[in-house]
Amino acid sequence: MARITAGVGSSHVPLLGVAHDQGNERDDYFGPIFAGYDWTRDWEKQEKPDVVILVYNDHASAFDMKFIPTFAIGCGERYKPADEGWGPRKVPDVIGHPDLAWHIAQSLILDEFDMTIINEMDVDHGLTVPLSMMFGACEAWPTTVIPLAVNVVTYPPPSGNRCWALGEAIARAVESFPEDLNVQIWGTGGMSHQLQGARAGLINPEWDNRFLDLLEADDDAVRHIPHIEYLRETGSEGIEMVMWLIMRGALGARVKTLHRHYHVPCSNTAIGHIVLEPNT
């Protein structure tokens, strides 16, 4: 039986991909950020997940304004890194897991989550930066990946409550897959950042850390934070944090914290990272 063994939360700032790709991970600026991922890179080598369900948002790369799916699941065989305007990142292609992905897609729809199904797309920094952060440089990614894209660009994005419930439904779907697979779920994006207008550069470490505390808690209060609170407190792009709730919802009522990291700044953004496991 497939099982979700851990959840990972992480920012996916594109500049982290640039730092990694150009070999600047340990300089004065990026060193303190990447140091917070060393623990996770070692841990992932032990854990060897078979599949990562990677919750992220596309940043006007695979999806433009023609189609705006709220929740979309990648059921394809493989995905290429997107050209986001400066050429594609020179990282390995992302290999999908169509058997599990289609199983999850079908299960979710029967569970009343009406998913969009993707067979072909390129994947942008939202998906490839977390892979680099967790696995470092490699010839091939050491896991298969099921991309799960969430609209957090055009309003309204899904509510935190709905994201949490989707996570719960994903966990049910994974548990009903007959093959013995070690599955992780990652929620990416955030933390506080605003990339636009006169208020750009907003950072709120107190709020971000309270959010991390709430993810660790044995209750689900975090799912009820309204959009307006993310916007006011964490900047217009801080709304990406609702995607972490899909990860958290999939882990069950109680979790154990294995690792946590927070750093300001990376470009315009506060970096947050957490590793949780179900505590049943």
Add this chain to the structure above:
Amino acid sequence: MSHLDIHAYLAEFEDIPGTRVFTAARARQGYHLNQFAMSLMKPENRERFKADERAYLDEWAISEEAKQAVLARDYNALLDIGGNIYFLSKLFSTDGIAFAQAVSTMTDMSWPEYRQMMLDGGRSPQGVRSIREGR
């Protein structure tokens, strides 16, 4: 959440200082502007745009106001007419400038000042959460 009033939900967005939330109204207004920006994902389009920006813009169903704002790289004006930052970032990339540098042009700071603010921990939310409540 199921009984959330959509009008109240949207009205609150206008109460955040220095912020344009990318609502459906903005997405409609900026549709062709954002699709123009999206077209710069392709290297051949970036080359054509760089060779003659005005001619390239004229191929798109966008207003003269939007074209002028693109030519001036006036990102606040582009946000006002429905541009979205992730789409507009294709223009930063085409210009070869860092995302944060382009973002700084929307603030009242120079790029070195903005960069320093971020190094110092970023902009405090104090006083910029709500216009109405002044907090």
